[in-house]
Amino acid sequence: MNIESLREFCLSLPHVTEDVKWGADICFSIGGKMFCVSGFSQPIHVSLKVSDEEFEEMSSRRGFIPAPYVARYKWVLIAEDAGLTDKQWKHYVTQSYELVKAKLPKKVQKELK
Numbered sequence: 001m002n003i004e005s006l007r008e009f010c011l012s013l014p015h016v017t018e019d020v021k022w023g024a025d026i027c028f029s030i031g032g033k034m035f036c037v038s039g040f041s042q043p044i045h046v047s048l049k050v051s052d053e054e055f056e057e058m059s060s061r062r063g064f065i066p067a068p069y070v071a072r073y074k075w076v077l078i079a080e081d082a083g084l085t086d087k088q089w090k091h092y093v094t095q096s097y098e099l100v101k102a103k104l105p106k107k108v109q110k111e112l113k
Contacts, residue, residue: 001089003044015112031108035100043080048096
C-alpha cells in the first residue's frame with residue numbers, strides 16, 4: 001500500500017479527519033483521537049493500534065515492531081515491505097479505527113452517529 005492508497009482508504013471511513021503533526025507525519029483520527037499515522041516519504045511506515053491479543057505476535061513478525069512512544073498502548077509500526085496484501089492492510093487500518101472509536105467517550109461516540 002502506498003501513501004495515496006492509505007489516505008484514500010482512511011478518509012473513506014466515517015467521520016475521519018486528517019492533519020499533519022510533527023512536521024512530517026500524516027495522522028488520521030476519529031473523534032479527535034489518532035488511529036493511523038504515517039510518514040510521507042517512501043517506503044512508508046504506518047503506526048496502528050492492534051488488539052491486545054495480536055500485539056505480541058505482530059511485534060515479532062518481519063516488518064513489524066512495537067511503535068515508538070505508543071507501544072504501551074498496543075500500537076505497532078508496520079513497514080511497507082511487511083508483505084501485507086491490500087486486504088490485510090485494510091483489515092488492520094479498519095481494526096485500529098474500530099479499537100480507537102470504541103474507547104472514545106460515550107458523548108463523542110453519540111455525536112458521531
